Amino acid sequence: MKNARKKPSSIMIFTARNRRRYLTGLLWAAPFLIGAVIFLLAPFLRLTWGTLFRGGGRRFAGFDNYREVFASEAFRMAALHTVLLLAVSLICIISIGVLLALFLKSIKDHAPLVMAAGLVPFLMPALAAVMAVRFICPDSLWSLCLMHLWKYAGFYGVLLAAAMNQIPDDYYEAAQMEGAGYWKQVRIVTLPCIREMMGFAVILGVVHTFLGYREALLLAGTHPPGQLYLIQHYISNNFEQMNQMHLSVAAVSVVFAMCLCVGAVWAGRRWLYGKA
Amino acid sequence: MEKREKRRWYVKGSAAGILLCIFLVPVLAFLERGLWENGGFTLRWYREVFLSSPLYLKKFWVSLGLTLLLTVGQMAVGIMAAYGMVIYELPGRRVIAGILLILLLLPVQVLLVPQYLVLERLKLLDTMWAIILPYFFLPFSTYFLMIFFDKADRSVLDAARLEGTGSVKLLTKILLPIESRPVAALGLLVFLYAWSMVEQPMSFLKDPQLYPLAVYLMTAPEREWGLLSPCGVLAVLPLLAAAGVGIRRSVYEA
Numbered sequence: 001m002k003n004a005r006k007k008p009s010s011i012m013i014f015t016a017r018n019r020r021r022y023l024t025g026l027l028w029a030a031p032f033l034i035g036a037v038i039f040l041l042a043p044f045l046r047l048t049w050g051t052l053f054r055g056g057g058r059r060f061a062g063f064d065n066y067r068e069v070f071a072s073e074a075f076r077m078a079a080l081h082t083v084l085l086l087a088v089s090l091i092c093i094i095s096i097g098v099l100l101a102l103f104l105k106s107i108k109d110h111a112p113l114v115m116a117a118g119l120v121p122f123l124m125p126a127l128a129a130v131m132a133v134r135f136i137c138p139d140s141l142w143s144l145c146l147m148h149l150w151k152y153a154g155f156y157g158v159l160l161a162a163a164m165n166q167i168p169d170d171y172y173e174a175a176q177m178e179g180a181g182y183w184k185q186v187r188i189v190t191l192p193c194i195r196e197m198m199g200f201a202v203i204l205g206v207v208h209t210f211l212g213y214r215e216a217l218l219l220a221g222t223h224p225p226g227q228l229y230l231i232q233h234y235i236s237n238n239f240e241q242m243n244q245m246h247l248s249v250a251a252v253s254v255v256f257a258m259c260l261c262v263g264a265v266w267a268g269r270r271w272l273y274g275k276a
Numbered sequence: 277m278e279k280r281e282k283r284r285w286y287v288k289g290s291a292a293g294i295l296l297c298i299f300l301v302p303v304l305a306f307l308e309r310g311l312w313e314n315g316g317f318t319l320r321w322y323r324e325v326f327l328s329s330p331l332y333l334k335k336f337w338v339s340l341g342l343t344l345l346l347t348v349g350q351m352a353v354g355i356m357a358a359y360g361m362v363i364y365e366l367p368g369r370r371v372i373a374g375i376l377l378i379l380l381l382l383p384v385q386v387l388l389v390p391q392y393l394v395l396e397r398l399k400l401l402d403t404m405w406a407i408i409l410p411y412f413f414l415p416f417s418t419y420f421l422m423i424f425f426d427k428a429d430r431s432v433l434d435a436a437r438l439e440g441t442g443s444v445k446l447l448t449k450i451l452l453p454i455e456s457r458p459v460a461a462l463g464l465l466v467f468l469y470a471w472s473m474v475e476q477p478m479s480f481l482k483d484p485q486l487y488p489l490a491v492y493l494m495t496a497p498e499r500e501w502g503l504l505s506p507c508g509v510l511a512v513l514p515l516l517a518a519a520g521v522g523i524r525r526s527v528y529e530a
Contacts, residue, residue, distance in 0.1 A: 024443050025364025032357030035413030040379055043390030103295075107288060114292050117299040123515040124303060125472065125493045125508050131309075132302035154299060200420075203381065210383035214474060214494060235385040239479075244389065251386040258378050266374070 051248045069249040078234035093205040100157030118154020130218040141227045163197035310505025325506040339488035346411045346470040354417030362425040376415035384475045406480035424458040
């Protein structure tokens with residue numbers, strides 16, 4: 001499946017030919033790199049630098065700002081709820097996505113109808129999801145989770161089903177000959193083979209979970225009670241009140257937390273991707 | 277065996293039926309709101325949105341144009357960037373990909389304020405460019421394209437390069453046709469996200485006239501339910517069209 005071409009080592013070897021190649025590549029990538037620096041990196045670096053100061057940028061304050069924000073009840077609630085929401089959502093996405101994909105695979109010829117129906121919620125504006133869920137536990141994280149699932153389950157299912165279609169039948173036959181039943185085959189053959197697509201689903205799942213802030217706004221407004229209060233509410237509300245220090249610290253903390261997560265996954269990828 | 281298979285079909289059939297209900301009933305409820313006034317069936321809302329007032333249709337076409345621009349822009353920038361970094365094996369591309377991934381996973385709100393300040397510096401606030409430019413450089417398409425291009429069969433590319441194909445031709449005549457399916461699917465996603473973008477317009481644009489249709493759907497008060505439903509329909513039409521094109525391209529192309 002994968003071509004066995006070895007990746008070049010990451011040591012930069014500057015031969016004349018390489019230099020020309022890297023230059024071409026750099027030229028092609030330049031628009032994006034320049035734009036990303038202007039609109040993504042530079043703003044963020046400035047933001048981070050700003051969190052180390054107080055009094056409108058005069059006094060250097062080290063980590064005082066962080067101490068203050070981390071101690072605040074609002075921030076802690078927002079952070080906790082957000083982390084919980086992510087954990088619950090991702091688990092639901094993967095399980096329901098896989099189950100849905102398996103179901104689609106078992107219907108084969110009639111799958112396109114269910115696939116099309118499953119993709120319709122994805123295309124609906126946020127309003128539709130809110131309408132549907134409003135009557136079921138509107139104050140709990142589960143409502144956000146439910147809306148997320150309704151909207152995107154079809155999408156994840158189609159994604160994972162496409163990946164499952166790539167698995168050669170021989171793998172299943174081999175497993176069957178060893179005496180594996182249906183669910184064991186799923187565990188041994190299907191799941192390992194779709195690991196990469198599951199990774200995509202997780203990445204998109206995080207993006208979509210954060211996008212669920214719109215539904216949360218429609219459901220409960222800018223100051224929701226209870227479990228709906230997310231880190232985005234914290235940041236947006238502080239934005240409304242021109243409380244730049246608070247939202248900057250919160251923003252930097254989110255980025256830092258993301259770095260930790262991505263770093264952890266990268267470090268653990270040997271365990272995740274198995275002995276392959 | 278016959279009976280067992282029949283039973284299995286019934287179970288699968290009902291499961292499929294239940295799924296269809298779950299997916300579609302809320303949609304029907306949403307549509308129903310737009311056909312209803314004071315206890316009776318009415319086409320008044322649809323008439324208002326599609327025929328009597330030019331306001332909504334105008335918003336629609338402006339939003340459509342904007343979204344197409346955003347999609348083409350981000351895809352073009354992303355394709356070029358992924359091409360340059362992956363095919364030419366730019367050193368440091370793994371690190372860049374990692375940084376892009378982190379940026380990708382962030383909620384929009386994190387970067388909203390700093391971007392606001394940059395746009396203010398560049399005097400782009402309150403113009404359409406405030407939305408267009410940041411969207412062009414969103415790492416979404418670049419990151420995923422880097423992954424897709426990485427998997428492409430290098431032997432064809434190398435053979436073409438040996439024959440002296442220039443870099444532009446290599447991209448347009450060889451790589452893109454090979455990778456057309458993932459690229460089309462990605463383009464569809466980018467289109468969908470661009471169409472429903474609300475946070476940036478609300479923060480960077482002060483004039484409500486400039487807001488795309490999606491923002492109106494988010495912020496209109498609830499009494500106007502009747503109006504919102506046909507607007508929602510209006511909003512979905514391009515997405516359905518794009519989805520039809522995108523899915524056909526990426527699934528049925530052998």
